[in-house]
Amino acid sequence: MTGKDGPAQGASPRVDRAFVDRALDDADLNALRLALYQATADDSLLELELKTVPMYGGALRQTVVADEAVEQLRARAREFLLDPPEDFTETRPDDAELRRMYEVFGGEKLTDRDWAYRRGLAAFDDHPRLARWTGPRPALPEDFHVAVVGAGFGGIAMAVQLEHLGIRYTIYERRSELGGTWSINTYPDVRVDTTNFLYQFFFEKNYPWTEYFARAGEVRGYLEHVARKYGVHEHISFDSDVREASFDAATGRWTIEAVVDGWVRHLTATAVVSASGLFATPRRLDVPGVEDFRGEIVHTAECTGRERLDGRDVAIIGNGSTGVQMLSSVRSRARSVGVFQRTPQWITPRERYGEPIRPETRWLLDTMPYYWNWYCYSAAALRLGGQILQEPDPRWQAAGGLVSEANDAYRETLTRYVKSQLGSRPDLWDKLIPRHAPMARRLIVDNNWYASLLKDDVELVTETIERFTPTGIRTADGKERDYDVVFTATGFVTQKYLWPTRYRGLADETLEDRWSDPASGGPRAYLGLTVPDFPNLFIMYGPNSQNRSGSLVVWMETWARYIGEALVALVETGHRYLTVREEVFEDYNRRLDAAMRALVWYDPASTERNYYVNEFGRQQVNAPWRLEEYHELLARFEPEHYDFG
Secondary structure: OOOOOOOOOOOOOOOOHHHHHHHHHOOOHHHHHHHHHHHHOOHHHHHOOEEEEEEHHHOEEEEEEOHHHHHHHHHHHHHHHHOOOOOOOOOOOOHHHHHHHHHHHHOOOOOHHHHHHHHHHHOOOOOOOOOOOOOOOOOOOOOOOEEEEOOOHHHHHHHHHHHHHOOOEEEEOOOOOOOOHHHHOOOOOOEOOOOOOOOOOOOOOOOOOOEOOOEHHHHHHHHHHHHHHOOOHHHEEOOEEEEEEEEEOOOOEEEEEEEEOOEEEEEEEOEEEEOOOOOOOEOOOOOOOHHHOOOEEEEHHHOOOOOOOOOOEEEEEOOOHHHHHHHHHHHOOOOEEEEEOOOOOOEEOOOOOOOEOOHHHHHHHHHOOOHHHHHHHHHHHHHHHHHHHHOOOHHHHHOOOOOOHHHHHHHHHHHHHHHHHHOOOHHHHHHHOOOOOOOOOOOEEOOOHHHHHOOOOEEEEOOOEEEEOOOEEEEOOOOEEEOOEEEEOOOEOOOOOOOOOEEEOOOOOEHHHHHHOHHHOOOOOEOOOEOOOOOOEEEOOOOOOEOOOOOHHHHHHHHHHHHHHHHHHHHHHOOOOEEEOHHHHHHHHHHHHHHHHOOHHHOOOOHHHOOOEOOOOOEOOEOOOOHHHHHHHHOOOOHHHEEEO
16 A cells, blocks of 8 residues: 555655654645544544635635644644554555545545546555456466557556456567657656656555656656566567558457567467557658758657757757757757747646655655555545536636636636746747637646746747758748757657557458548547457557546556456457447447537637647547546446457
């Protein structure tokens, strides 16, 4: 539950009252309250007064311990931590008790749907999302084998699930190390923008992160740790690029063509799980004259970390998550930086972004029973309310509002933030304050981006790029700027799910062909996971599967469980393959499209330049369902939704 299991840390701190008080100063007191109650069974802790505080400028509210109850809670926690009971033993709460504690935590009554989704968010179970055999594990056919493509978060989540089920598998990873996007991306100051207390597997308890928002190297080290601890690493075939896979109905197997260590190999598998991820194919810069430029042009997904920046003139094209994240670090080394912005983004503050986890806080997480569990739950519960920001309110709009009361309030808060950061430069307001609604696009975390723009050695360029010249970039106003290095933070071709691997199904049609048909509206899948006529093929992070808020990694565990249950059904029924029924697929996507149309992603000010929206004008990345509803749809594999062969 709360025991630390990860890389070795430094010497133990000297713990006295002052040290404990510093830990309590930094604690999430509501999480601490529930942890202390669970450890002591002191019912009076549940009766401590609470209050709600505004978040995001009043758009949302958070429940916290009231000021008048803080010292009482601190005193009890201090006593427990300095003089813990000698006979204390950690236990797991049963479902009734856990549900009651959830309700006490937020001062709310949970519906059955709320409870079903939230049950695993405090991670008291050893493995909160786990597929199981319906009886004793059967003897598997000798040739029953699963090919997993990609060794990032999704591939490792799937592999851990297969380890638990005892199903043979191989992960094919085209790079020489695991990590997925956290191996590919080595651009300056790359890090997560979701707190690690959400961006983590919940079957791995209390990993000793050093920062609240870990840098790429630490995330990759975490995945290495998980892969080795759970027996996954030995199943990874590195330097193995899966180029093509074709399904044979006669044998019920996939034939896979892969380049392994430079050699073409033909392999077979019962099932294929694509865990290549959404951000696998870099979007290339499509500007005249690129081939004439004599300096360096580097897509941020292809940085080596060895690019020479000191004393050089550098351009960063793009102001999405990557471009914003890297500016401050690049500026600290370059002679000058040109920031090329096409579309203003909502670039937002994020509490504790860039902060190390203090020794006192690390000690509290390691020492206070159940605190890690409730700290994680607190982080998840706070973000549940964020879903309301994506939901336009027709009545509010009819009365003159833009989106909804909550979304408009958040827009005002973010607008004030932008203006406060620009200080003496109100001339930049119109260039940097977006016209689209917050949440219509992915929110960007401010990594000193606004502060960097105000420096004399940084220039914001909003004119359209006309062409590259041999020495730099010319914009539509005729101005030419010279650069030695150009970073293209232009993102990824998110319409190219699974590309460049070609998957060919029953109708001798590739997924790429099917999804490029305008009549299809682009990539589609059932539950984001499966496509008709492509048997035993499952997609991790597939079309319309990105969660509306919270932890993506929780959903990777959830998708892995669902796929595991599908494989269990396949084995236990004695069939060779399964494929989602066409009518189930069509009905699901009709409902999905209708639900999406009611959300903020189709804001007219945003759809033209928004990676959520594809070339056919359809939002293809996010699931429109509230988290509780999406969880319900994925809660169990439904055999009646599939044809078996």
